[in-house]
Amino acid sequence: MSNTQKSGMRARVDVKNPWLAILPLLLGSFVGMFSETALNVALPQLMKALHVGEGSVQWLVTGYMLVIGIVLPLSGLLTRWFSTRKLVIFGLCAFIAGSLISGFGVNFAMVLVGRMIQGIGTGIILPLMFTVAMLIFPPNKLGTVNGILALVIMFAPAIGPVVTGFILAAGSWNAVFFSFVVLLVIALILAIPFVKNVNQLTKTKIDFLSILLSVVAFAGLIAGTSFASHSGWTSPKVLITLLVGVLALIWYVRRQLTIDNPVLNLRVFRYRNFMLGAILIMIDFGMNLSVMYLLPQYLQNGLLVSVALTGIIMLPGGLVTAATSAVAGRLYDNFGAKWPARLGFLIAAVGAVLFAFVTTNSPIWYVILAHIIVMIGAPLALSPSQTSALNSLKGIESADGSAILNTIQQIVGALITAIVTSFLTIGKNSVNGSMAFKFTNGIHYGIYFTIALAIMGFIVALFVKDDGKEY
Numbered sequence: 457m458s459n460t461q462k463s464g465m466r467a468r469v470d471v472k473n474p475w476l477a478i479l480p481l482l483l484g485s486f487v488g489m490f491s492e493t494a495l496n497v498a499l500p501q502l503m504k505a506l507h508v509g510e511g512s513v514q515w516l517v518t519g520y521m522l523v524i525g526i527v528l529p530l531s532g533l534l535t536r537w538f539s540t541r542k543l544v545i546f547g548l549c550a551f552i553a554g555s556l557i558s559g560f561g562v563n564f565a566m567v568l569v570g571r572m573i574q575g576i577g578t579g580i581i582l583p584l585m586f587t588v589a590m591l592i593f594p595p596n597k598l599g600t601v602n603g604i605l606a607l608v609i610m611f612a613p614a615i616g617p618v619v620t621g622f623i624l625a626a627g628s629w630n631a632v633f634f635s636f637v638v639l640l641v642i643a644l645i646l647a648i649p650f651v652k653n654v655n656q657l658t659k660t661k662i663d664f665l666s667i668l669l670s671v672v673a674f675a676g677l678i679a680g681t682s683f684a685s686h687s688g689w690t691s692p693k694v695l696i697t698l699l700v701g702v703l704a705l706i707w708y709v710r711r712q713l714t715i716d717n718p719v720l721n722l723r724v725f726r727y728r729n730f731m732l733g734a735i736l737i738m739i740d741f742g743m744n745l746s747v748m749y750l751l752p753q754y755l756q757n758g759l760l761v762s763v764a765l766t767g768i769i770m771l772p773g774g775l776v777t778a779a780t781s782a783v784a785g786r787l788y789d790n791f792g793a794k795w796p797a798r799l800g801f802l803i804a805a806v807g808a809v810l811f812a813f814v815t816t817n818s819p820i821w822y823v824i825l826a827h828i829i830v831m832i833g834a835p836l837a838l839s840p841s842q843t844s845a846l847n848s849l850k851g852i853e854s855a856d857g858s859a860i861l862n863t864i865q866q867i868v869g870a871l872i873t874a875i876v877t878s879f880l881t882i883g884k885n886s887v888n889g890s891m892a893f894k895f896t897n898g899i900h901y902g903i904y905f906t907i908a909l910a911i912m913g914f915i916v917a918l919f920v921k922d923d924g925k926e927y
Contacts, residue, residue, distance in 0.1 A: 488578030527579025551577030559633035621767020676701025733845025793844035800837025805910035
């Protein structure tokens with residue numbers, strides 16, 4: 457056996473039980489991604505229980521993703537200052553603490569604070585899962601390992617509303633947060649003996665200005681978009697907040713491109729396929745989350761179905777997502793990225809158009825069909841786009857690219873949720889009639905935005921070149 461073959465069978469860091477070492481991170485990441493969509497079904501109940509409107513309650517979703525988006529870019533820095541084991545245990549403990557605070561919350565502020573603490577935990581655990589996997593598994597097994605990691609990431613948000621529907625049918629919204637704790641405690645018990653320190657502590661210099669700029673930029677953009685849901689897009693408060701966010705983002709990007717040790721290495725955007733892949737991932741993730749956010753609310757407020765039935769209706773779409781995610785990777789191996797991406801966005805657009813025709817009397821089978829079609833298209837486009845983007849990078853730039861893609865997914869997710877909420881509110885207020893009719897009209901406005909995203913994704917996918925060609 458040659459030295460090259462032997463090296464392909466050796467992990468960079470020798471761990472006796474690599475699957476036991478990665479299992480706590482898998483569980484933590486699953487709960488983190490599950491939590492992104494789990495509350496969508498509970499939002500109508502939370503609005504009543506906490507006495508807040510749509511513009512405020514959506515912060516339980518956007519605030520969570522905002523914190524993840526702020527913490528994720530710091531993952532590389534954190535691994536150079538703190539051991540793997542300490543980071544995993546701290547991340548899991550933060551998530552548990554946040555879940556308990558939200559679960560015992562007696563008002564909106566307390567629940568929101570808990571959600572944002574949860575975001576810290578997810579922002580630490582999620583990138584660590586990929587980093588640790590790359591180190592403790594041999595290169596010849598990384599394809600299988602990454603496939604399992606990707607399946608967890610895609611399946612968790614798809615199944616979130618389904619499980620929440622059943623929990624709400626049997627209990628209250630508080631039980632949703634307590635359900636997180638059960639899996640997280642199991643992950644923590646496993647992390648203490650099995651997670652090993654695999655990263656090297658170099659304690660590189662911290663660029664506090666970059667950290668401050670990223671917080672101001674992302675918070676400004678998401679807060680400004682969220683304010684628009686109840687103040688309107690022309691409100692001075694909205695415009696000023698957005699302007700501050702945009703200016704901070706420009707300064708942040710410029711700084712990352714000029715300093716020696718950037719928080720995020722944005723220079724990887726010089727590779728054509730990485731840039732196109734990142735754009736496609738942003739569009740796809742936004743398209744997927746907009747449907748996952750709107751559908752459970754339409755079912756409960758437009759069709760007036762129970763929360764338990766809401767979960768059952770969304771189950772086929774969740775199962776289809778898992779199945780399509782498993783197949784999409786193989787399609788990339790056989791056909792490259794461009795054809796699966798184009799086909800995926802085209803299929804998703806068809807499903808979104810079907811959603812645009814729903815009424816207060818639409819049959820359940822029609823809603824399930826539209827959901828399944830979208831859930832075939834979204835993962836079909838996502839996995840090849842992500843693989844194409846990362847395959848255009850080599851060496852340490854691959855880690856930089858992974859951190860960037862994880863970050864933009866969370867930031868875009870928070871932005872899209874806020875934007876869709878504003879369209880939902882505009883649509884509701886533009887017609888007269890019953891609350892169910894007004895709410896359904898708001899859903900139409902949100903879905904029009906989803907259709908626009910699908911069309912944009914298809915157009916961008918036309919410019920993707922297969923691997924092996926010039927990037």
